[in-house]
Amino acid sequence: MKHLINYLLALKRFSQVFFLFLFNLDFVTFINSIKLQKAMISKSFLKRFCVPGMNCYSCPAAIGSCPIGSIQFWLNDTALKINLGEKINFVGFYIIGFLALIGGSVGRLLCGFVCPFGFIQDMIGKLSKLNYRIPKIFRAIKYIVLVLFVIVLPFFFLDISILSPWFCKLLCPVGTLQAGVPLLLVDEGLRKASGFITIFKFSVLFLFIVLMFLSKRAFCKILCPLGAIWGMFNRISLLKLTIKRNTCTKCKLCEEKCPMNVEILKNPNSSECVRCMECLKNCPTQSITTKFY
């Protein structure tokens, strides 16, 4: 059993690196962008599909679409079409179904095993031993962000002249890191066009990098709307964590080692759990197991 868990955790790192490269496979565009000193992004036909993780589609090498960005643009587009009396595009139901399918099957597992930004946070977390518990009130911010910035504002507060993906525009540090940093570095025109919002977005990115040193996976804990969606499915998903109460010694080593500071003994399927399986690895009596049913 212990070997199996170690194997699973070795697979986790491999899986995170694999998906980071898989979602950002268009190196040709990336290199051309640097060579020509011009902002260019991949025009891959695969961008019609969403990727299961936070990966900005404006990263020069990205070959898939961010589901959170896609939902916002679909809501923008739907509001615009309703205003103009045009036929609605039902493609948004595909995005909602795609997210619910993952949530219903494995809950937040892909946050731990697939999400490229989760991997970046894990790597930053390795540089620091600190993992302060973030109060519940701050953890609730991600639900407010999901409702307000991803759903309500893009649908109800739309500027007709420009589309308004409010989360991408004001908060998303993933877009700033994956798209903002490389594109602003190569393109002088973009640098000249940058202003207050650019500075604000880079400040958000900087703040979260600092927070990642203080508390592991700070972005997942506080801001991630995708984690908020999948977290709501943790209690009912097919994949679940269970505790063998008869062998558990309540040493709480699992809770100490949990990057998300989940109270595992109280609630092993908490909406905060990213199913990184660190608790399984660290349990001395192997009392934590996964079930798929």
Next chain:
Amino acid sequence: MKNIPAIIVIIISLSLIIFGLSFGSVEEGILQKAINICYECIGIG
């Protein structure tokens, strides 16, 4: 297979995916935006 809520969610989500792909346009709804630079993501615009 006892987990009825999860099975219901999976059936509904599969129906939504099929509905979305059948009656919606992926090209217009997702691809068109994703192949152009999202200036909002960078912090411009």
